[in-house]
Amino acid sequence: MNRDLNEASILQSQSETTTDIYFKNTYTIVSTVAYLLGVPEKIFQNEFGSPRPEVYERLEKEKSARIIRNLCMLRTAIERNFGYINEKMTFEYKGLMSMPELIPIDAITQLEQDHIHIVKTHSKLVHYIIDINRLIMDRINNCKDFFPMWLNWQYLREIFIMPNGLTEEGTKVAANLYYMNKNFYPYRMYMNWPPTDQGNILYNDKKFVTLLYEWNFDKFEDFSKVSDAGSRTKDNIYQFLEDSGRTVVVVDCENSDPYKLCAVFNHLETDILEKIARVVLFDDVHTTDAWAILKQYVHVPIEHIVIERIKQNKSLVDIRLTADACKEFYQNNTDSFIIVSSDSDYWGLISALPDAHFLVMIEREKCGPDMKTALATSGIFYCFLDDFYSGDNEEIIVNALVLETRKYLDFTVKFNVKDLMSHILQATRVTLSEEEKKQFYDKYIKSMRLAIDDNGDVHVELNSWK
Incomplete structure (x- = not known):
């Protein structure tokens, strides 16, 4: 099912000790x-x-x-x-x-x-x-x-x-x-x-x-x-890529963290990453928008596939990922896959392609012991996304927060100040000259600002009369 790896190396790699072999200090x-x-x-x-x-x-x-x-x-x-x-x-x-x-x-x-x-x-x-x-x-x-x-x-x-x-x-x-x-x-x-x-x-x-x-x-x-994956984890990934003819990374966005995946790519050697043909993100419409901006921070070719749902309570991500992986293997001569997912459903994909080589990236808390044991027993190397240094992920996190903030504000807070001005004049029955309108607009409307109280409630403040 996978290329031969030294059994002792695999078992040591799966060990969750805190020695410098497995974790690198920052x-x-x-x-x-x-x-x-x-x-x-x-x-x-x-x-x-x-x-x-x-x-x-x-x-x-x-x-x-x-x-x-x-x-x-x-x-x-x-x-x-x-x-x-x-x-x-x-x-x-x-x-x-x-x-x-x-x-x-x-x-x-x-x-x-x-x-x-x-x-x-x-x-x-x-x-x-x-x-x-x-x-x-x-x-x-x-x-x-x-x-x-x-x-x-x-x-x-x-x-x-x-x-x-x-x-x-x-x-x-x-x-x-x-x-x-x-x-x-x-x-x-x-x-x-x-x-x-x-x-x-x-x-x-x-x-x-x-x-x-x-x-x-x-x-x-x-x-x-405050630490990075150690040399043993990274060396196994490098060896997997070196031994591959063509490698494609398939990502289950429903069961993976975009910030942790970003940390993985940003802390592996760039010249080794060039061995990756492409990264395919299989995304559901209900997952985080951070996947859409991941390509701005990862220097590997990324294809982002957003999969619509036929039934609102049923995702089709796992079916589409499995089908595309099989297509990659049989039509594009891809011999190696890195699966990014903590979902045990992809064991069926691994079993269906016995001549392909696999490396699996999982999250420690999301993947159960049975899946880890099955991977190790089958000689398939796996590593934890959580182990890679994420302390410098601030830019992608802030950009994702800002993007979501803008979406929320566009949906909940949106009005036209010129329409507001027209409403004010009509409601008050006040007649102003064009110059007076301009002065009122500049002093009170253009200078409006948001104020946030201790409960987090937002209201708009205007300049006072004096």
């Missing part, structure tokens, strides 16, 4: 956090380190990120050596700029270039900490867009905010906590968290995000956003 979030916290540049250049140099280089060009980084660097430097610096300032009348061995002068210089003035005359050291805390509080929201939409920003924001940090007492409490647990802080950089011995909390995205949610008494479970 470092986008931890690299961004490390940059903003002020982790030294040399850490980013270490080939064995977690923070990635390309993230450092990208954020260095962003003023808002650069400001937060330099403020955090200064805060940590002062916290590390507060007593010694304070003594120098009090008894030797030294300023921050005269202590390059203790203070990152480049950070102060960059802040000045970005129009943030730190150095002041006759200021107590603790007031520097308070001023820095205030600046961070005021500006940290400018960095929100450097992180994905799915990550809880409020949780993330808090790690940069010193608790009660605008008071001398608050800074003292934070300093004592930092001194007692300094070795637990990531690269010894100050942050707001419950410090415990967790190893390197910036080791990878999965570890950091999991801990971040735990610190807020929450649980993070969508691990496809």
Whole structure:
């Protein structure tokens, strides 16, 4: 039924362990956090380190990120050596700029270039900490867009905010906590968290995000956003495509997730994907419109077939997919198929084409154990769509949301403002000159805006008379 695959390889591939063989770590979030916290540049250049140099280089060009980084660097430097610096300032009348061995002068210089003035005359050291805390509080929201939409920003924001940090007492409490647990802080950089011995909390995205949610008494479970399918899964897919003469991907849109499939194609090697002749989406009229925009994000030829229903309670997707797959095999010399579906109905298709080769992509929660066992027993490799990194799927998700929003608004909220103007004049029996009509139209009609109350109800607001 399928080409020979090493049985041990198949069984290992189906294993749902969390070792790096099966999952590949991602470092986008931890690299961004490390940059903003002020982790030294040399850490980013270490080939064995977690923070990635390309993230450092990208954020260095962003003023808002650069400001937060330099403020955090200064805060940590002062916290590390507060007593010694304070003594120098009090008894030797030294300023921050005269202590390059203790203070990152480049950070102060960059802040000045970005129009943030730190150095002041006759200021107590603790007031520097308070001023820095205030600046961070005021500006940290400018960095929100450097992180994905799915990550809880409020949780993330808090790690940069010193608790009660605008008071001398608050800074003292934070300093004592930092001194007692300094070795637990990531690269010894100050942050707001419950410090415990967790190893390197910036080791990878999965570890950091999991801990971040735990610190807020929450649980993070969508691990496809913080890790990618490992080498074993991808190597089996690559080997399947390399051994194929002509491969077609058939997708059951009713039983698959367009965003997860997008993640698969976007995280496989492009030159290997060229072995795929085409992807055929077998779609029902009642499934999500996201399938229609998938081709904008996947660099593989896609054919989108929307199948109408004869009976409203009966989909014809599975019948059409099976028929077209058989046609591909017998008429187009397609010898290999990748089936994207968690539906066990397609076992009939696999059984009907014993000379074809199959690879199946399923979703972990949608596919039962019997189907997985049948695939493994028959030597058919399967993998989970859920395992592929989806943390960078934000663009297709937002576009799908915007598309659906526009459809909903076009259906529910639609009127012509010129017709509205005519109605107003007729209903009020007011006679206006053309100039008066124009002035009223420009001031009250064109300036209308939507307002949303706490219950989510929408109403239209007009400018007030005064």
